[in-house]
Amino acid sequence: MFLNMFRKFQKLIFKTVILAAGLASAGFGISQMSSNASAQTRETYHQVSDPKNGGLHAHGKEADMSKSFFDRYAAPKDISSTGHRMMWLFRYTSWVTLFFFVLMAGALVGFIWVYRDRPGRVAYYTHGHSTTMEAVVPKILDIAVFVSLDLVLIGASFLHTGGSFGIPYTQLKYSIDHPIWDFPKGPDVVNVQIMPQQWVWNFRYAGNDGVFGTEDDITTVNQLVVPKGRKVMAQIKSKDVIHGFWMTNVRIQMDAIPGMVTRFWFDTTQTGEYEITCAHHCGTNHYKMKAFLKVIEDQDFIAWTKENSDWAQAAYDANDPSTKWGWNWSLYQ
Amino acid sequence: MQITLSTASTTVGRPKLTHSQVGMFVTMASFAMLFGTLLMSYLLIRSRQVNWPPIGVEPLSPMMPALSTLVLLISSGLFHASCTRLKTQKIAEAKMFWRIGTYLGAVFMVLQFFICWQWRIEGLVAGESLFASIIYTLIGVHFFHALASWLSLIWVYFKSKFWSGTSEAPSVSEAPLITTWFWHFLDAVWIVTFVLIFVG
Amino acid sequence: MSKDQHHQGFMDEQTAHSHLFEAHDEHLHEAPKSFFWKYIISFDAKMIAKQFMWFGLFWGFIGALMSVMIRWAISQPGVPFPLIGKFLFPYTNGVIPADWYTSLFTMHGTIMIFLALTPIIIGFIGNFSIPLMIGARDMIFPWLNMASFWTGFAGGVVILASLFLPMGPSGAGWTSYPTIAHKQWLVGPGHSFWLVGLFLVGFSSIMGAINYITTIIRLRAPGMTWGRLPLTIWSLFLTSILNALFIPVLAAGFILLFLDREYGTNFFLAAAITEKGTSGDPILYQHLFWIFGHPEVYIVILPGWGLVADLLSFFSRKPAFGYRGTVISMTAITVLSTVVYGHHMFTTGLSPLLTSAFTTLTLLISIPSGIFFLNWLATIWRGRIQLKTPMIFSLGMVFTFGLGGLTGLHLGAVSTNMMLHNSYFVVGHFHLTMAASSLLASYAALYFWVPKAFGRMMDEKLGVAHFWLTFTPIVYMFCTMFIEGYAGMQRRIYHPNEYNYLQHLQGLNQYIAIFAAIGFFAQFIFLYNLCKSIKSGKKAGNNPWNIGTLEWTVSSPAPFYNFKKIPTVFNGPHEFSNPKFAEKGLNRDFIMQDEYIEGVSP
Numbered sequence A: 001m002f003l004n005m006f007r008k009f010q011k012l013i014f015k016t017v018i019l020a021a022g023l024a025s026a027g028f029g030i031s032q033m034s035s036n037a038s039a040q041t042r043e044t045y046h047q048v049s050d051p052k053n054g055g056l057h058a059h060g061k062e063a064d065m066s067k068s069f070f071d072r073y074a075a076p077k078d079i080s081s082t083g084h085r086m087m088w089l090f091r092y093t094s095w096v097t098l099f100f101f102v103l104m105a106g107a108l109v110g111f112i113w114v115y116r117d118r119p120g121r122v123a124y125y126t127h128g129h130s131t132t133m134e135a136v137v138p139k140i141l142d143i144a145v146f147v148s149l150d151l152v153l154i155g156a157s158f159l160h161t162g163g164s165f166g167i168p169y170t171q172l173k174y175s176i177d178h179p180i181w182d183f184p185k186g187p188d189v190v191n192v193q194i195m196p197q198q199w200v201w202n203f204r205y206a207g208n209d210g211v212f213g214t215e216d217d218i219t220t221v222n223q224l225v226v227p228k229g230r231k232v233m234a235q236i237k238s239k240d241v242i243h244g245f246w247m248t249n250v251r252i253q254m255d256a257i258p259g260m261v262t263r264f265w266f267d268t269t270q271t272g273e274y275e276i277t278c279a280h281h282c283g284t285n286h287y288k289m290k291a292f293l294k295v296i297e298d299q300d301f302i303a304w305t306k307e308n309s310d311w312a313q314a315a316y317d318a319n320d321p322s323t324k325w326g327w328n329w330s331l332y333q
Numbered sequence B: 001m002q003i004t005l006s007t008a009s010t011t012v013g014r015p016k017l018t019h020s021q022v023g024m025f026v027t028m029a030s031f032a033m034l035f036g037t038l039l040m041s042y043l044l045i046r047s048r049q050v051n052w053p054p055i056g057v058e059p060l061s062p063m064m065p066a067l068s069t070l071v072l073l074i075s076s077g078l079f080h081a082s083c084t085r086l087k088t089q090k091i092a093e094a095k096m097f098w099r100i101g102t103y104l105g106a107v108f109m110v111l112q113f114f115i116c117w118q119w120r121i122e123g124l125v126a127g128e129s130l131f132a133s134i135i136y137t138l139i140g141v142h143f144f145h146a147l148a149s150w151l152s153l154i155w156v157y158f159k160s161k162f163w164s165g166t167s168e169a170p171s172v173s174e175a176p177l178i179t180t181w182f183w184h185f186l187d188a189v190w191i192v193t194f195v196l197i198f199v200g
Numbered sequence C: 001m002s003k004d005q006h007h008q009g010f011m012d013e014q015t016a017h018s019h020l021f022e023a024h025d026e027h028l029h030e031a032p033k034s035f036f037w038k039y040i041i042s043f044d045a046k047m048i049a050k051q052f053m054w055f056g057l058f059w060g061f062i063g064a065l066m067s068v069m070i071r072w073a074i075s076q077p078g079v080p081f082p083l084i085g086k087f088l089f090p091y092t093n094g095v096i097p098a099d100w101y102t103s104l105f106t107m108h109g110t111i112m113i114f115l116a117l118t119p120i121i122i123g124f125i126g127n128f129s130i131p132l133m134i135g136a137r138d139m140i141f142p143w144l145n146m147a148s149f150w151t152g153f154a155g156g157v158v159i160l161a162s163l164f165l166p167m168g169p170s171g172a173g174w175t176s177y178p179t180i181a182h183k184q185w186l187v188g189p190g191h192s193f194w195l196v197g198l199f200l201v202g203f204s205s206i207m208g209a210i211n212y213i214t215t216i217i218r219l220r221a222p223g224m225t226w227g228r229l230p231l232t233i234w235s236l237f238l239t240s241i242l243n244a245l246f247i248p249v250l251a252a253g254f255i256l257l258f259l260d261r262e263y264g265t266n267f268f269l270a271a272a273i274t275e276k277g278t279s280g281d282p283i284l285y286q287h288l289f290w291i292f293g294h295p296e297v298y299i300v301i302l303p304g305w306g307l308v309a310d311l312l313s314f315f316s317r318k319p320a321f322g323y324r325g326t327v328i329s330m331t332a333i334t335v336l337s338t339v340v341y342g343h344h345m346f347t348t349g350l351s352p353l354l355t356s357a358f359t360t361l362t363l364l365i366s367i368p369s370g371i372f373f374l375n376w377l378a379t380i381w382r383g384r385i386q387l388k389t390p391m392i393f394s395l396g397m398v399f400t401f402g403l404g405g406l407t408g409l410h411l412g413a414v415s416t417n418m419m420l421h422n423s424y425f426v427v428g429h430f431h432l433t434m435a436a437s438s439l440l441a442s443y444a445a446l447y448f449w450v451p452k453a454f455g456r457m458m459d460e461k462l463g464v465a466h467f468w469l470t471f472t473p474i475v476y477m478f479c480t481m482f483i484e485g486y487a488g489m490q491r492r493i494y495h496p497n498e499y500n501y502l503q504h505l506q507g508l509n510q511y512i513a514i515f516a517a518i519g520f521f522a523q524f525i526f527l528y529n530l531c532k533s534i535k536s537g538k539k540a541g542n543n544p545w546n547i548g549t550l551e552w553t554v555s556s557p558a559p560f561y562n563f564k565k566i567p568t569v570f571n572g573p574h575e576f577s578n579p580k581f582a583e584k585g586l587n588r589d590f591i592m593q594d595e596y597i598e599g600v601s602p
């Protein structure tokens, strides 16, 4: 009886396998097909994805197949003045690891083929003791990896972040202008306080008087407006759970933690509207906790600040708690 | 069929740790990490506060805890004495020390409980301030380990096979030895905890 | 010291303590006859190994099913999950809801790591191989061993129960970061169940670790010096050390978090939230978690490394290349793994000093990793490679570990980590190391030892089919995840389409989903193969693979007491293809570890 069951089971298995293989090729087809069922607006997308709306199929946009593979799945456009260092390091790491990986995989596959068991093949007897020549080769390779990869990564990371084991960063021979932990200060710098909560982003600007916590503070929701080319210094703290402030286009990610202020700075080189995402799992709607980064020209920004600060001053309502958040900027400078 | 786990079968050699003792060392290392982590957390939490104890909370008096520390120390000593008696096969004496040690262990736990109860009555409520929470947690986690260790000591006491060894086969003292080791270990943990909470 | 003296010294050490144990009147009893004592409350390491195996497989299937549901939710937004969707989510007509999605990835990660992989790669491999490979009759503390399994089982039951809670299981991610893990934001008892369940599972691992460490130190057969231990045993030893030392750290974190949730303490809650005056610290939990968490990822791969190092040698009919180097580098990684944990917290505002220190330490790990990795390659170099199923899985593991390990470097550098943290790049990295490497190594172990455990061979053809239908999907899936991560897709999101800049990735997402389904269904081949082989596979002789380690000296399935007479060991574990064998008139290319051959054995 068991045997029979097993036989049936066996058939079933093989059917599933065939089915799965079919599905695979189909899927490959789908994923590679370019289609014009693209460009859904946000609104329709929401309708479609609403479970109660009956299981409609919501496609994303299809990838633009006219582009090369690398361009098609490139990282989001870099609009910062610092991101290129990260991109360089990423590419460098990728190419070097790829090189070693190919070397290694080549050796693996090559050995499997060349030394496969066949009549007459005798294995070479060695324990690879450290004195022998053959034992030196792996070590050399390993050192090559270390020098070409790890040392570069470490060095570049130091330069990039300004981490320098206690040596004043500016005294390092190869220090670069703006490591990410070298926080800018001064009248030219735009200061922003960011306080996410489930599941919106609150932003706060000091307003006309340049002081946080006054009546003319500008507060925005889900929209970060910054002037192109100027440095932006942000202090960030969460209201409830941990969120992750991630501007993919600026290559900056910083956690927002309740009860603790974290800081970062960035600047932008191109105007436009970009998406800001939440990187840390923060509950059911984490997936749509999204804000927009609006980069505008400097003079527009000055006008924007003036207008909104005046408006905030006028509309100030001492009894409205919703805008009364924030902290003393200078405490965390 | 009687087969032992052991490997080689002959001769004498240098006295060494028994298997169970090795196991107990590993166990203690493991639990040391547990208490170590809790104590580190305590220190970290404490270092982040401006006022410790927080404003409105009286500093805790170390008197009663000092007493319970003393009781614990004495019981540890008694267990040690019991084990040395056991090695020289003075079974009756060993059992007596063991018994008193167990009583004192019970006294220690009652004292701990009483101390916490007293604090509670005086208004130090876990959950109301970090100060209270972390101190109750440290004492509580230690308390439950002490309880488990104490139960194992009682169990050993009533297992007569551990107490009927001969001088040719002193290894029968293995179970008493390692259970007291864990008690000594908890003793040490408590002393560190005591110092960190009430003295340091 | 000559080899002889060395040997003599070792014998002394072995016998020195034995008088203490000999006199112990605790003897093993005859093999239990009744079902209950034989299969349920078993004290026999081999039976406990099998219990762990079934336990792990059961959970593996649940975890894998969850991963398929994850992929479905991402790639088919708004479409009901086929077949079982309507039963599971009747209130949304079968569509996986967003809150359940959080529970799915949480439970998928938890189950896969703690309830599927750990029981197999440590519970099964450890219990099965340690006594047999070192020449012992059983684990040193059989009772503790039994307790370890049943504590783990109880933990599993708690986790299983949490799946059926009215408000659903935990949804805080397998990392369970506060403050999302607090009651205020994760209402319902699910997460407390999760904490209790994992606490039990962790306790089970600690008990196992104590047992493994003591057994390996104490019960090695005469002559089984540290230098003659199979590498599997070495790696299990190191894993157990990490287990014994770092699970308690997690336990402490869990205790504090549990108190936070159930008793309103605020260890991990900031003052602004609780309005209780003194302020707890959510980052403290992250420190505690990752002090444990990083060693944990090596805990689940170390046995795989050791096992693969052994299997590559066994099936290349060639001694393991650089045995000593492999051991030293595994030990170095064990030590280093305790001081690199900060690389999971680069974006929490650690000081530049700390981040650079952690970057450096993290990248240092690649040196020892490279050493044993290249030793693996050198082992198969000029060997006589027999592509039996365990070997195929081992070779697959080498491939995926290379990929997964090298991408760890992108993440290890704080600079690039700023851009890749919390993206699918991380997901790709840890699936290639864990879900591919550890998984393939576990399968290699199963294929390798099932003949010894059950006395029957597994089917080679089905094994190969299983390999390709598992290996291909996992490599495709997880490498595609690197592309997505690079393109900026965050992990743990329900609908990537929510973001405009992620919409063009939908094709890739569907592509992954299809391979996930194939990978999932392919596991049934294994299950079928396993059940069939146990019932009616070809009978395995004592030594079907022609290998010299001690477990192959006894009959298959291994007898209750493993060894009638405790063997005396003379040779290393990998004595293959020594040209001297022919001179000695041996017509085989291996010798057993307990075989003394004049002029060949050291």
Ligand code: HEA
Pocket: A100, A101, A103, A104, A141, A142, A145, C175, C297, C298, C300, C301, C343, C344, C362, C363, C365, C366, C369, C370, C373, C374, C401, C402, C404, C405, C406, C408, C409, C411, C412, C413, C417, C420, C421, C422, C426, C429, C430, C433, C434, C438
């Ligand atoms: C088995 C599990 C496993 C293993 C082995 C590793 C190995 C490594 N991991 Fe991974 N890691 C995880 C499991 C694992 N990891 C998990 C689960 C997470 C995510 C947790 C979460 O957030 O949910 C994670 C996350 C993670 C992060 C955090 C990412 C983030 O959240 O931002 C980082 C960062 O440094 C990292 C780094 C590394 C490094 C440097 C190694 C190194 O050990 C790798 C060393 C190996 C090699 C370098 C390759 C082998 C060497 C060669 C191929 C030699 C060269 C070749 C030739 C000369 C030919 N890992």
Ligand code: HEA
Pocket: C056, C057, C059, C060, C061, C064, C067, C068, C070, C071, C105, C106, C108, C109, C110, C112, C113, C116, C117, C120, C172, C173, C174, C175, C427, C431, C434, C435, C436, C438, C439, C442, C443, C470, C474, C477, C490, C491, C492, C493, C494, C516, C519, C520, C523
């Ligand atoms: C060992 C661990 C393991 C394994 C095997 C897997 C297997 C898979 N995982 Fe998983 N995964 C994790 C550990 C693992 N994962 C962790 C830790 C997370 C993070 C969770 C979090 O964010 O909190 C995660 C998260 C995660 C995500 C991200 C979710 C998100 O961030 O939104 C995705 C998405 O695609 C995914 C997919 C898959 C797929 C398609 C497989 C496929 O490989 C599944 C196909 C099945 C198999 C290949 C075999 C399964 C095994 C058995 C049936 C038997 C078991 C037997 C042995 C172990 C020998 N996983």
Ligand code: CUA
Pocket: A196, A199, A242, A243, A244, A278, A279, A280, A281, A282, A283, A286, A287, A289
């Ligand atoms: Cu906020 Cu995720």
Ligand SMILES: [Cu+2]
Pocket: C293, C294, C297, C340, C341, C343, C344
């Ligand atoms: Cu890590």
